[in-house]
Amino acid sequence: MPGSASGTLALLHTSPVHVPVFETLRDEDHPGLGLRHLVREDLLARAREEGAEAVAPAVAAALAEAVDEGASAVLCTCSTIGGVAEACAADLGVPVLRVDRPMAAAAAAADRIVVVAALLSTLEPTLALIREEAAGRGVALRTLLVEGAWERFEAGDREGYLDAVAAAVDSVREADVIVLAQASMADAAARTTTPVAVLSSPRPGLWAAAGATASGS
Numbered sequence: 497m498p499g500s501a502s503g504t505l506a507l508l509h510t511s512p513v514h515v516p517v518f519e520t521l522r523d524e525d526h527p528g529l530g531l532r533h534l535v536r537e538d539l540l541a542r543a544r545e546e547g548a549e550a551v552a553p554a555v556a557a558a559l560a561e562a563v564d565e566g567a568s569a570v571l572c573t574c575s576t577i578g579g580v581a582e583a584c585a586a587d588l589g590v591p592v593l594r595v596d597r598p599m600a601a602a603a604a605a606a607d608r609i610v611v612v613a614a615l616l617s618t619l620e621p622t623l624a625l626i627r628e629e630a631a632g633r634g635v636a637l638r639t640l641l642v643e644g645a646w647e648r649f650e651a652g653d654r655e656g657y658l659d660a661v662a663a664a665v666d667s668v669r670e671a672d673v674i675v676l677a678q679a680s681m682a683d684a685a686a687r688t689t690t691p692v693a694v695l696s697s698p699r700p701g702l703w704a705a706a707g708a709t710a711s712g713s
Contacts, residue, residue, distance in 0.1 A: 503568035503709040504530040508558055508581060510540035510574040513654070514679055514698075518573070521699055526706045532567060534558055539577055544617045548580050556584045563588050571595055571705035573679045573698070576617045579625070591708035595679055595701030596625060603695055604629035606672035608636045612664055613677035614645040614657070622677040638671070640664055649680060662687035665694060 507518055515533045522529050536558055542551045555577055562570050569591040572581035578594030585592035603609050604626050611626070613619050619639050626637060645660040661684035665674055674694045676682060682696035 504532055504566055505705050505709040506532045506534060506559075506562035506565075506567035506570045507705075508555075508562070508570060508572045508574070509533060509535045510537055510577070511535070511680065512537075514573050517679070517682070517698055518702060521702050525699070525703065529706050529709065532562065532565070534562055540574055540617075543576050544615070548577050548617070548621065551577060552580045552583075555580050556587070559584050559588055559592060563590055568710075569593065569705055569708040571701060573701070575613075575622055575677055575679070575697070576615065579621050591705075591711070593701070593705050593708060594625075595705075596622060596677070596697040597629070598700035598704050599675065599695045599697040600625040601629045602700070603673050603675045604631075604633070604635065606635070606693075608638075608670060608672045609675060610638045610640055610668050610671040610673075611675045611677050612640045612642060612661065612668070612681070614642045614649065614661065614681065615678065616641060618677045622675065626675070640668065658684040658687060666690050668692065 512535050522531055539551050559570050571593050572578045573595045575596050578596060582592055582594045611622050623637055642660055642664040645657050648656040661681050665688045668674055671692050674692050676696045679698050682698050685694040685696050688694055
């Protein structure tokens, strides 16, 4: 059932395509939740070249700006820098969440997990997060990088991007759950034919962030 929340949630994006996605989810599930979008494409570009830790000061500054402007909580929608953002929470005084943690927690309940990504830089942070959520329980983790998909995304070919991701997902065998590691992949789930559960991050991530916003407001 849709629910309402008070307070303002800031979302740190590394692509503008995420803005309408989260606006739609807010309207469907969390009417009354105020959203403020910060789009910083440069953070992902730098993280891909230099590593996520290299952009930690810039991420911290962006988050601090959001808090200074009244955010009750912040949600980072980029899996590559999500861990860096999450680590800033202690210094900011408000909850800072990474969009993929609820998805990872759900995936960690399975035994055989395949992580699908279009960016190499996303794979290791996602694997580390699933292992963390598995809390020492032995899980079999495999990865699948969708070659050429990110180039389509960057070129603005969203349909081609989603079709490529869906085709990659449908090629997976011997898995209990398939994880779409990037928020931009979420709509590909509806294009798949696999009987395996396919998890994406935007909706569960926003639910968690809406709860944190209500608690922090």
